[in-house]
Amino acid sequence: MRVITLTTDFGVSSPYVAAMKGVILDINPEVMIVDVTHAIAPQDVRQGALVLAEVCHRFPADTIHVAVVDPGVGTQRKILFARIGDQDFIAPDNGLLSAVMRRTPPRAMRQVMASHVWLSEVSATFHGRDIMAPVAAQLSLGFEAKKLGPPVSEMVGLDWPEVHVQGGRIEGSVASIDSFGNLITDITAEALAEASLTEGEPVIGCGPHRTRGIYRTYGDQPQSSLIAVVGSGGYLELAVVGGNASKTLEIEVGAAVTVASS
Amino acid sequence: MRVITLTTDFGVSSPYVAAMKGVILDINPEVMIVDVTHAIAPQDVRQGALVLAEVCHRFPADTIHVAVVDPGVGTQRKILFARIGDQDFIAPDNGLLSAVMRRTPPRAMRQVMASHVWLSEVSATFHGRDIMAPVAAQLSLGFEAKKLGPPVSEMVGLDWPEVHVQGGRIEGSVASIDSFGNLITDITAEALAEASLTEGEPVIGCGPHRTRGIYRTYGDQPQSSLIAVVGSGGYLELAVVGGNASKTLEIEVGAAVTVASS
């Protein structure tokens, strides 16, 4: 059984999601549809890109990931098909696949052009339903990707902030905030290992807040402590034990985070 | 594989939804269950009716749509089965199916009476779980609709506001607001074509707000503009490009919308 996942900014339980599912099931009633999330902030391509990169590799080989955060719907922006690792992706060409591709370069990219596998009526404002959903359903039935459209070699990227590692000091930022209020940074476990941090516990700073040491898990410090851990996605993360770090510390996405020798 | 969809006012991720799914899967573990939405405002039959009409026809033939917005649960109100087009519907008789039926008259309607296919214990407050879910599951297994109960010819309706088209002027209203804040009116593309709008761009008005012209898609105007498009459901829609029209304009469901020659 093939799996199709959906990642959108349509909002939780939007009927737009159901419309896409109806279209998919009308073409292939045997496919398994899984929601990645529909809670991407409206038109926040960057957040969509990060969420997709965080979870897509957990899915089986040949999963088809459909991502629709698409402020340019109906304009000249392309719709992309990409083969990345052993999975397929369909998304507007606006950077939505850029975080996945930073991790794993695509094996093939095509512009989705073959309109005979789209819905017969295509609106100008909902290509997720009228183009991307039927294309994904056709792929799940074995339609060959090479028939979708011509190869493309370039895609629209996003400016991702860089992490600086120098002289025993790492400078990064908060990339996302999870539903517990944990601050997920863009500083990887590898960056922590490679930085020439001197012996002793590093000091992690974010805005006016400081915490010392990087722990295995939240339960390693008392309730309400600010704690740093390497989270389940492999990134340095700041949390308030039993609480909500984002609310307590009043920190938002983009805030600078530093790691320095103590 | 048969599909059963669920449309309720139970709230996102309410365990009441899971109870219905458990009941369905206990009877037919091979059925595909799809959420249309559970975010209908509590007891808002009108909103439920609109959402159902917007998405149901996207699903495969023989899909069974179960809709539960049911303030009269346990009272004398009937539970309806309807065959509409090539799909089945189960819902309380309170107008919840009226928007679907305005689009496509039912081929058959029955009162759901055959209690031997209900749960053995039926509560007075949750017929979605105790009656509608098991009936849908039985239908998905091939139970014949004609055995559900006697035919009915009348059902409870809702007063839908009328759209007036006269002398080059259309008067309608905001029927729903989507998760992007777009204002979806009840003015169809057909009404726009039929109105004797004079040459030139029409002026669309809503409350104190005015916009000129009807565009193909949001990206056809600059960020933050108020724009009118014919949306993906075939209705005239007012949007703020890259923003939230409902919040920005402080417009709610029911607000009057006019289209006039310029």
Add this chain to the structure above:
Amino acid sequence: MRVITLTTDFGVSSPYVAAMKGVILDINPEVMIVDVTHAIAPQDVRQGALVLAEVCHRFPADTIHVAVVDPGVGTQRKILFARIGDQDFIAPDNGLLSAVMRRTPPRAMRQVMASHVWLSEVSATFHGRDIMAPVAAQLSLGFEAKKLGPPVSEMVGLDWPEVHVQGGRIEGSVASIDSFGNLITDITAEALAEASLTEGEPVIGCGPHRTRGIYRTYGDQPQSSLIAVVGSGGYLELAVVGGNASKTLEIEVGAAVTVASS
């Protein structure tokens, strides 16, 4: 087809849920995954326990229920497997299964230890994805529960408030509030039957509010009335007809509820 349910505090549409689903489908792409809820308040083990107990028995025999409300993740707390009735449960040993077990004592409990069926890399902060999801997927493929780890006879419990029945008076409390704002108490229909309430309608009190009589369903009283019914889960419930009792009465979980002869 086997069913796996998920009950977590990850938040609605959290990508953490999708990560668990990806892991499960990568091991068994034929399993049916159903969300019970992801809207448990963060780290609210008690609420998770109640929701699980409310809906699990609606699912088919051999359903595998995975519950992840896990503030102690990565610490010495155990992960439990339990066979309860004809279903399987996997959860941290923190009381999350205690409400289910109050209703039905477990037939077997084991500590989940067999790390060869976990993901090859196990984070310290997300055992739902790295241990519980793959264990559930393996069970759905027929992996024998007795190979998961050694039997355990004790588990962590929760202090559940007691309901007192004495002299024609019942004292209980509000156990949960549903998405309609209905106040679900811990007073069962059995307790109501067993209490020596004298003839006449009982008086139900909650905070400064009083209502007389226990009705079949909400529609038995006029709009905006405070009404008591025995709800669909078998518990006494206070509702405002067509409204939201929790908001209107300003009552929260834990509030005392009394039933007395009139």
